[in-house]
Amino acid sequence: METAIRWSPSSDIKEQRFLLVDVVGHNFRYCRVESYNGKELRYQTLCGSRRVPAFRAFDWSTHNESIVAVGDWSGSATVIRLDDVQTTPITLPPKQQRLCNAVAFSKNGVLATGLEKVRNDFCLYIWDVSDRLSGGTSPITSPGRFTSEPIRRLSSSEAITSIRFFQSQPDTFVAGVKGACIRMYDLRENGGNPALQYQTSSVHNLSIDPLDENYFASAITQKNTTIHIWDRRFGLSSSAASQGSGTSQSAAISPVLEYKNAFEYASTVQPHIWSLRYCKGQSGHLGALASNGDFRVFETKQSFTFESNNKEHYTQSSQDQPEHPLCTRNIHHVEPPYRTGSGRQENARIVSFDFTNLAGPKGMPSAITLRGTGSVEVHELNRRPSAYALSSTGQLVGRGMGAKSESKDSINIGSLAQLGLFHVKPSSDVHPTSIASKVIESENFQQPNGDKVHKPEGRLSSRKKHEKWNERQHIDQIPSIDAALATLTLDRQRCLRGYLFDCRKNMHIVAGDPWLREMWDWIG
Numbered sequence: 001m002e003t004a005i006r007w008s009p010s011s012d013i014k015e016q017r018f019l020l021v022d023v024v025g026h027n028f029r030y031c032r033v034e035s036y037n038g039k040e041l042r043y044q045t046l047c048g049s050r051r052v053p054a055f056r057a058f059d060w061s062t063h064n065e066s067i068v069a070v071g072d073w074s075g076s077a078t079v080i081r082l083d084d085v086q087t088t089p090i091t092l093p094p095k096q097q098r099l100c101n102a103v104a105f106s107k108n109g110v111l112a113t114g115l116e117k118v119r120n121d122f123c124l125y126i127w128d129v130s131d132r133l134s135g136g137t138s139p140i141t142s143p144g145r146f147t148s149e150p151i152r153r154l155s156s157s158e159a160i161t162s163i164r165f166f167q168s169q170p171d172t173f174v175a176g177v178k179g180a181c182i183r184m185y186d187l188r189e190n191g192g193n194p195a196l197q198y199q200t201s202s203v204h205n206l207s208i209d210p211l212d213e214n215y216f217a218s219a220i221t222q223k224n225t226t227i228h229i230w231d232r233r234f235g236l237s238s239s240a241a242s243q244g245s246g247t248s249q250s251a252a253i254s255p256v257l258e259y260k261n262a263f264e265y266a267s268t269v270q271p272h273i274w275s276l277r278y279c280k281g282q283s284g285h286l287g288a289l290a291s292n293g294d295f296r297v298f299e300t301k302q303s304f305t306f307e308s309n310n311k312e313h314y315t316q317s318s319q320d321q322p323e324h325p326l327c328t329r330n331i332h333h334v335e336p337p338y339r340t341g342s343g344r345q346e347n348a349r350i351v352s353f354d355f356t357n358l359a360g361p362k363g364m365p366s367a368i369t370l371r372g373t374g375s376v377e378v379h380e381l382n383r384r385p386s387a388y389a390l391s392s393t394g395q396l397v398g399r400g401m402g403a404k405s406e407s408k409d410s411i412n413i414g415s416l417a418q419l420g421l422f423h424v425k426p427s428s429d430v431h432p433t434s435i436a437s438k439v440i441e442s443e444n445f446q447q448p449n450g451d452k453v454h455k456p457e458g459r460l461s462s463r464k465k466h467e468k469w470n471e472r473q474h475i476d477q478i479p480s481i482d483a484a485l486a487t488l489t490l491d492r493q494r495c496l497r498g499y500l501f502d503c504r505k506n507m508h509i510v511a512g513d514p515w516l517r518e519m520w521d522w523i524g
Contacts, residue, residue, distance in 0.1 A: 001274055004352040005370040006060050009210075009280055011357060017046070018354070018368060019060050019068075020376075026052040028068055030082050040377050041368075047083045057114075061105045062167070069111055071100030077113045079129055090129065092150075096121050104163040107170035110151075110187070114160025114175060123160050124175060126152035126187065154185065154192055162206040166213050174216060174232075176203030182218060184232060196235030198253055202228045205276040211283035215256070215326070219288070221273045225263045227288060228255035229300065229326060257300060257326045263290040263337075271337070279365045280357040284329070285381075287367060293349025294337035295369070297381060303327040332381050334367070347372035466515055 004021040011017055016033040029048040033041055047066070055070035055078075066083040074097045079090040094100075094115055102114035109130025115123045128151045159178035166172045171187040172195075179201055183194035201220060208216040214233055220226040236253050263271050271290035279285035284300045303325055338349040352370040360366040360380030369377050499509050503524030510516040 001351065003370055003372075003374075004058075005354055005368060005376065007280070007354040007356050007368050008065055009062055009357055010065065013358070016356075016358070017065070018043070018376075019065075020370070021058060021352075023055070023058075026050070026054055028052065028080070028082055030065065036378065039379075040375055043376065049080050049082050049085055051085065051089070052080060053078060055100075057100055057103050059103045059105050061109075063105075063107055063109065067105075069103045069105060071103045071113055073099060075100045075113075075115050077103050077111060077125075077127070079111065092125070092127050092129075094121075094125060101159065101161055102163045102175075104165055104173065106165040106173065107167055110165075110170070112163045112165070112173060112175075114163050117157055117159035117178070119157055122153035122156050123158055124152075124154040124163075125150045126154070152187060152192065155183070161203045162218070164206040164208050164216065166208060167210055168213055174206055174208070176206055176218060178203060182206070182230070184235060196232065196237060198230055198235055198255075200228065200255075202226060202255075205273060207276040207278050207286070209278045209283055209286075210280055211278075217276050217278070217286050219262075219273045219276055223270070224261050225271065225273050225290070227259040227262045227273070227276065227286075227298070229257040229286070231256045231326075257328070259298065262288060262296070263292075263294055275352065277354055279355040279367075281355065281359055282365045284326075285355070285365050287334075287353060287355060289350060289353055290337065292337040292339075293335060293351070295333075295335035295350050295353060295367075295379075297332040297334060297365075297367075298328060299330040299332065300326045301329045330384055334379050334381070335369075345373075462515060462518060 002022075002024045004023065006019040006021070008017040008019070018031055018033070020029040020031055022028075027048060027050040029045045031043040031045050034044050035042045049068075052070060053072050055072050057071035059069050061067040061069070066081055067079060068082060069077055069079050071077050075094040077092040077100060079092070081087050081089075092111070092113065094113070096118050098118050099116040100113055101116060102112075104112045104114075106112070109128070111127045111129050113125045113127070115125070117123060155175070155177065158180065161176040161178050163173060163175045166174075172184065173187075174182055174184050176182050180199075180203070182198040182200060182203055184196040186195045189195065200218070202218045204221045205219045206216060207218075214231055215229055216232060217227060217229045219228070234253065234256075263273065271292040271294065273288060274291050275287075275289040277287045279287065279297075286298045286300065287295070288298065289295050335350050338344055338346055348371055350369045351372050353367050356366045356368055356378070358366065360378070362380055362383060364381040364383060366378055366380045369379055371377070494509055497509050499506055503520045506520045507517050507524070510520070
């Protein structure tokens with residue numbers, strides 16, 4: 001990732017601020033929103049710093065927005081003030097030089113640094129810089145290297161991949177151990193042992209839900225791009241973890257929700273997960289960004305079941321699992337991925353995002369995004385679509401259609417006709433795959449913008465053609481209501497036209513579908 005963007009959690013209606021990070025150019029810009037035209041926004045740079053060493057990890061202090069920390073290639077963490085360029089940054093060096101993989105601020109001014117593995121040395125350093133930050137009012141006065149020693153050294157000879165502090169409990173944090181587990185530490189305990197441990201290889205891009213800190217997420221960034229959501233109330237204690245991962249208790253600890261192959265495509269080049277961020281304005285919204293610009297938001301909620309006496313309960317009786325586990329309510333596809341030949345510029349894809357703490361015009365969570373071109377935009381999630389039902393006679397009924405209702409969440413059955421009915425007229429030329437026949441001509445595929453795609457080598461089989469068509473269900477192209485309803489009533493229209501056991505007649509009825517036509521030709 002070459003650039004990044006972070007939203008200020010202290011932003012309000014009167015003033016909104018965010019941080020722009022240029023990893024390649026080694027600079028930070030603290031910005032304020034000036035205007036917003038509905039999607040793209042204009043901003044003014046309030047302050048910044050260009051005296052930043054080359055870094056590979058950073059974090060922005062939430063309790064003092066003029067402070068940032070970066071981790072460089074030698075393992076040192078540098079604390080920088082953005083509002084005072086004359087002040088010499090504080091450098092926090094490790095005992096032995098190695099890569100710094102993660103840095104994280106706590107709410108009370110503690111800084112954690114996660115380092116690469118080295119023999120006979122700790123890889124998780126905890127520094128107390130609260131006296132230097134002094135609540136964000138006094139400047140950093142000590143130049144050069146920080147003379148104090150870290151207050152804790154944890155995780156001996158284990159590479160740390162990611163670190164996140166809990167906002168409600170600033171002395172507690174989670175850390176990912178490369179290829180091994182996720183550990184939860186409590187700095188108030190003197191032993192230095194983790195309070196909880198989760199055996200997993202999903203240890204990257206840790207993110208904690210700020211509005212429900214019982215849940216946090218992690219990811220496997222490469223290969224199968226899997227996302228896990230964990231419940232911190234159910235973890236393996238440090239005493240049980242010391243016995244090894246072969247115990248029955250460790251086998252029972254599993255994520256409450258798993259998204260396998262969250263970004264999987266038919267292409268040979270699979271994307272990586274670049275970022276995981278929880279929404280600041282509404283709980284249960286986890287945003288994920290892939291390296292190809294695919295931006296999705298996983299909306300979760302707690303699942304309940306009901307007995308005959310209408311008492312809520314969870315059907316699983318195991319005490320090692322949450323009483324009301326998470327389930328997926330919706331997956332919002334905010335931005336489609338970049339594809340070669342799609343007519344979009346590769347540098348126009350989204351490269352970073354962060355959720356805002358303010359709702360959009362529709363009252364839904366919003367995210368601020370940064371594109372490769374440098375433009376900053378705001379994306380608001382769409383509301384869940386209203387419930388619709390399509391009758392066997394081709395009538396479509398939906399909640400709130402055609403009439404104003406006192407409650408948008410209820411339907412008055414007695415006045416169903418007032419909701420608005422649309423009848424799908426039978427048409428002799430309604431072929432669902434006539435759309436496919438217009439777009440797919442032999443083996444020459446066209447994109448929605450009219451650009452032709454490179455013709456593959458050799459002749460494609462029927463199965464390959466069908467897979468390519470399914471893969472190219474255009475996200476950018478929204479079908480009209482007539483086309484959508486015609487597709488939904490396709491089976492009924494075929495039956496009305498005599499779609500039974502006459503192969504010749506069936507071939508004529510499905511003339512717009514090359515795959516069905518080929519099937520009936522083979523049967524006949």
